[in-house]
Amino acid sequence: MFKILQKKKLAENTFMLEVSARKIADKAKPGQFIILRIDEKGERIPLTIADKKKNSIILVILNVGHTTGRLSKLKKGDTLSDLIGPLGNSSELDKFGTVCLVAGGLGIAPIYPIAKALKEKDNKIIVILGAKTRKHLFWEDKFIKIANKLIICTEDGSKGTKGFVTKAFEAVIRKEKLNRVICIGPPVMMKAVAHISKQRVKTIVSLNSIMVDGIGMCGSCRVKVDGKIKFACVDGPEFDAHKVEFDNLMQRNTRYDKIKHKRCY
Template sequence: MFKILSKEFLCSAVAKFEIEAPLIARKARPGQFVIIRIDEKGERIPLTLNDWSQEKGTITLVALEAGATTKRLLSLREGDYLMDVVGPLGKPAEIRKYGKVACVGGGVGIACVYPEVRAFKEAGNYVISIIGARTRELLIFEEEIRKFSNELYVTTDDGSYGQKGLVSDALRELIEGGKELDLVLAVGPVPMMKAVADVTRPYGIKTVASLNPIMVDGTGMCGCCRVEVGGKTKFACVDGPEFDAHQVDFDLLAARNRRYLEEERRAMEGLGRRS
């Protein structure tokens, strides 16, 4: 059992949890994730590690209410327990000194990109961060990311804060304005990551995307997280989750992520009846 030591709502549908997990904290690296299960009958879901402390023996996870399981997760309180937290899983991000690195985060992906922003900065890179959300109320981790960024650009779809538009628009403007980049990292919704890859592809800028397919076991046994990269099948849980964004078939990934929408709808209805 894994105790929730603290819980904080970052906005109406996103919460941050600090969880007691000393063994995971000891091995955690930027870019990795865990798979959690709330109780014995619960669904297994992957969550990217947002932060960790070896000294305290804790990990920090950020979750968006997107279905029945995350709705249940966000209803938990400080002092409650998760039955399972498995990890750290996945290959760590390749953190080294590249030069100028642009870290692009969208939605709850901003929380996922944060540890890499910090790591790239600590590795001696010039870090340009671009973060965006649909509206100001949904924007998270701005000040945390600002702390480790040489430049920070903020966008909102509706123009309620920062630059109106998408994170890919802001990235395009920087590149077209002459900004030379050695690496671009994209973390967020599938359409956002695809748009970022489309922006950088004509310029030949190395671009990495952290993929978020459906997962079950997280160890490469079930095959649920398979993605197509460069025409070959890869498992995001063991081969990734980070891949060359210019080689990813984002349309196939989006289609697979929509496969269980009907089941998710029924699960939400069942949760509503029980409550």
């Protein structure tokens, strides 16, 4: 059993859980994720380890459906029956030079540990955060502490620049000599960023394909990268953005949308 030590609303429909998990916290590296089950009848869902403390991990969750909805109702002191991880490969962390990190929506959480680690490696960090409105933004305070430059974009202009992150990214790529781009967000956003950076700078994306086992056995998370089948859980979740077939990812991510799930409880 894994105890919830803290729960906090971060933004519209988005909340943070601090979960006691010493062994996972010991080993977790930026870019890795866990798979959890709330109870023995629960579905398994993957969530990125967005931060960690000595004996606990921080999860940031956007309530989009059944299990994230159930998680949103849990309180401090409640428990999760299963937590496996850290899963997936950790991010490549090196001294690249100038790194632009582009995050949209919930992508703000998984990009944070990567940005922090790259700053510790002495990179110049330019961070672009995008959200629907100011009410959907979170962790600006954490990014201010590590970013050399922080650009905020909201779709309605309620904070920062009005518009999508792609507009801000186009301005940055014109002005700065970038050595690496890392982008996490909805597939459509990652596809657009990859399009802009193609033939200009190596770009890494973290893919949120639907996962079941998280250990490369079930095939649920398969994605096409460079014309080959890869499993996001064991070969990724990070891949070279210029080799990812985003349309295939987007199509596969909607494959259960029309199915009415028959829940067992």
